Amino acid sequence: MVSTVKRAYTNFRGVDFANDASLVDLARSPDALNIWKNYADTQGSCIETRPGYIKIGNFGNNINGIYFYNNQAFIHSGTNLYLWSNFPTFPEEKTLLKSDMNNIRSSFVIFDDKLYILDGKNYLVYYNGTLKKVSEDNPTIPTTTISRKPAGGGEKLDDVNVLQPLRKNTFVGDGSSKDYYLDAQNITNVTEVKVNNTIVTNYTVNPASGKVTFATAPVAPSLSGVDNVEITFKKVIDGYADRINKCTKIVAFDRRVFFTGNPNYPNAVFHSKINEPSYISDLAYYQDGTDESEIKAMVVGNNMLWVFKEPNQQNETIFYHTSTLEEEGKVYPSYQGNVSTGCYADAINYKDDIVFLSRNGLEGISSNDINSKQLLSHRSSLVDNKLINENNFNMAMMAEWNGYLLVLVNHKIYLADMRQMYQGTIGYEYEWYLWDLSDDKISYIKEYKGNLYIGSENGLIFYFHGTNDNGKTINSYWTTPMDAFGYGNLLKTTNKRGGLAKIKTIPNGVIKVAEITNKREDTKEINKYSATGFDFGNIDFENFSFETENNSYIVYKIKEKKFVEISLKFYSDELDKPFGLYSAILEAFVGGYVKK
Template identity: 30%
Template sequence: MNAVQMESQSNREQTARYTAFCGVDMSSDPTKVQSARSPYAPNLISDSGGFPEKRVGWRTLLTIDAPINGLFLASIQKEGEPPKRLHLAHGGTKLYDITDVLHPKVLKEDIHNARSIGFSTCGKFWLLTGREYLVYDGESVKHVSEIATRPVTSIGRDPLGGGQVYDDVNLLSKYRENRFLADGSAKKYQLDTTDLDADAVEITVNGQSLAEGSGFTVDRKSGIVSFTTAPAQPQVAGEDNVFIRFSKTVAGAYEKIAHCTIAALYGSGGDGFVFLSGNPQYPAQDFHSALRDPSYFPDNGYSLIGSEATAVMGYARTGEYLLILKESDEENSTIFLRRCQMDSIGGTQSKTTFPLQAGAAGAGMIAPRAVGHMADEPLFLSQSGVYAVTSNQITAERTVENRSYFVDASLCAQKNLSSAVCTEWNGRFLIAVEGIVYVLDGRQAAVRPTDGQKVYECFYWTNIPAVCFLPQGEELFFGTQDGRICKFNTDILSMDRFNDDGAPIVASWSTKADDDGDFMTYKTLLRRGCGVMIKPYTRSGCTIRLRTEEDFGKDVRSVKTDIFSFDDFDFSRLVFAVNDGPQVIPFSARVRRYVTIQVIVENNAVNEGFGVFGIIRRYRKSKVLRR
């Protein structure tokens, strides 16, 4: 091939096409990004066909005390009545009922001002603030200790002691009951503990109530009750007939539960037990309640989860197991599997136990509010990205796999990653931190370029000041640090849904920094044959910008692409275009001697939709780079 032929081929018109878009790639160099992805595409999400379009905006519904520590859906049910679903918010030092956003109601004041966790079970709503354990029954909010189950710790007890240990001590209640079998002659009855509280002791003998000081006295130091007259034997032989109710406070018992900050429902039919952890005094332990009784936490109902050097950070469900997720630890397991099983303890009696199995080591959780599910995968945030807990179908061995490769470089660089919160919404997993939401699109699985491992297509949104989420079907609410409760505009069908509390949503799609397959050759962009195809909306438009290695971008065309519609009419933007098909926007700009070039399509207007179907660029190669 002679020089003339080479020059002829270098001057031939060539075409770069960008179509079949996926998501962003913020982890590769902008020159190495695949053509279907973008190194810069804020505030976009995939539409039903997989093409990027502008996300909906959000609006403030109401403002309460700051910060918003938690948003909750409470299910309250009284006996014989259908359940009521209420929206509750923990703002500052108050708990609110915000079901009617126009008339929020304060349910309780002077509660701990910190991130909280709540759950509904047994017809009530239960709230942990890190200092208190509260319960709401639809009428009043109380400390759980006020309504906590009072265990019967001994039965069949002789006046001098013995008998059978029955219920465990309840960490949430200072009250206990001992049941005795009177012999008709003994006047002194020894309780199963000493050093009682000063609270009045209550006694029932053969169904008759006695008041302290009238018929008996109490030596609280020794735990001995002395009757004036010996209680008679039971009317039914062998049946306990002396019931003694007393109180004994155990220092730190209530705080073991009240200072927890992580919760999960699990076991015996799905949600029979409450598991709690996150107490900074017991970072590697968790505690479980009695069956279907969140007001009763047995004093021996705790487990040490793996190494004491690493804290439990969260829970997730997978099949029959409850996953317990811990901090990162390169040497010890960071994931444990808990199973619920019934163990026989003799005869027809059985006891529920929760055996533990160590899982994978290495990647661990970094943010206690950043764990959840998408489809059938448990997902959690670690220092190096979002990971899924998976199972080898042959060996059943649990492993962890990264799912957020395409945004990890940005996500993992966030300074306050431990404050991240997450939620699953409309088939997507959202992680919010420092005003940015990183989106893993569960409807678009991809593979990691480096090894072919399954990952998700990703997007990222700016100007989302969420510190907690509450998904409700198609709707998504979030709370902010400054006390606002906000809602995404999914319920608004007009173009008014495209604003963030009145501010514009800046949405862009940028091609990669494309060297057109030859980084040693200068290229020239042609004036004709370049264009962008965008998605039709009744109000839309875009600015097209070109960026090369020599500059930070220059605008080459701005255009409005409205479609005439009486459903969304604006006289200030009067147009007569009625074609509701894709809009093609040609742009004319001659750019000489570039090595790499990016086409950036942007919409930054209030109440305008925006989406990109494709970009075409025509160019010619020219001279080879020289020193």
């Protein structure tokens, strides 16, 4: 009696580029493109064609940054920074704010309702309709010494602000001294002098010695020991402002702003004073490891600031900072992690999973507190052999959207899905999908209010919506593994009445079915089926099918004899005709043994 075997492909998970097509789990695909799970629509119960994207702006040059602030968009394109005030409609109202930006990816943070932008050349702030350099936005003038006697001494108060060349010293006048010595020499000039809160001008300055000589000695204060002389002076120190201007990465943590990415200080993390992004002390920095390797990313997570460095000989690659209260206030000491794997591109906090891209793929790192040992777990085994071999992998960037982690590299997006996880060799791993956006050379991604915006190398900006890629067809497909039905040593013949698929009803939807066996190298198309339901807003009646269910079934007749393995392909390669698939069944008869 001839035995019958049936395969059910269901509960689809993601792609598997790691294993031979004959060894892939039945729920995964060895070759799928432009497919995802739309959890907002089907709760992840089916796979379907990804959304398309629509062009909404053209800015002429490579998109280096997209920022959103007070319902307006700021676009860093090439060396220009634009304000897109009528966002998200086509930018008829775009204002050039700055034309000498650095032509690299920039970074930004919103702090106290102000937008701060950092590009490795400029540290900028935008608010109340005006863009300025932070150093020109009246940054805090520190009072570096108080209770100083005319000849010197006093009490140190504030650190020097690297963004502000001005400083203040306050003195206790004695009624007889005319010479007042500042706490710095080789100053540039004195800008203001007050005695008893009144501006005076009857003085001369010796910049080299930092001495201010009054024509008449300032009077002593009415209350003994109270400062009554205030001198504001300027001392420019080469390279101070560039400590921050040349940084490329900025994050907010613990009511402070942290900076890194300065090539002159590759291992340094700088930070601002609490609640003052324009005040960065000349002592407010930490050195994470040696300067042999640069810092690639900073991520906030688990009440810590994680710092990821590129690989180096000392294996000093991961550091973390946490706030510690000391006598002089909060400090952020640097602790070296016990993980030696280096960061090759980017890092992100993906739903409280701290992940970074190493040369081997996506890594996850966890730690409950500062005293815990960090645990490293690989997250991308299923796509590594493609992901890490993409051109310019070191320029990959990541974002989170609709519950997915997106890794943009070489004009493609790899999507990791935390809602579908499996136990890997070491820890849990994500399921993955792959989208190809090469036609438009996509090089930048940004999520905002649930929408995904992408920028291209030639200055175009799109957002994901619709069923085509700005007028171009989305080629989407899902293939099943090369399946031997559990009998790798026996020949099979398909039951032509045993093919059935449950498909998603989609307006103008089309699904095509093809198959391939071990007997040939090319696929054979079986049939084309309509998947259209009742949505009259966008119906092509030539492709209309009167289905009343949210899903429907198609029957496909496959005629193949004496094969060992077979794979099905579900796809759409027509404009504005997506597909969705819940499950598929294929039945076959088992025959004799495979002969050499």
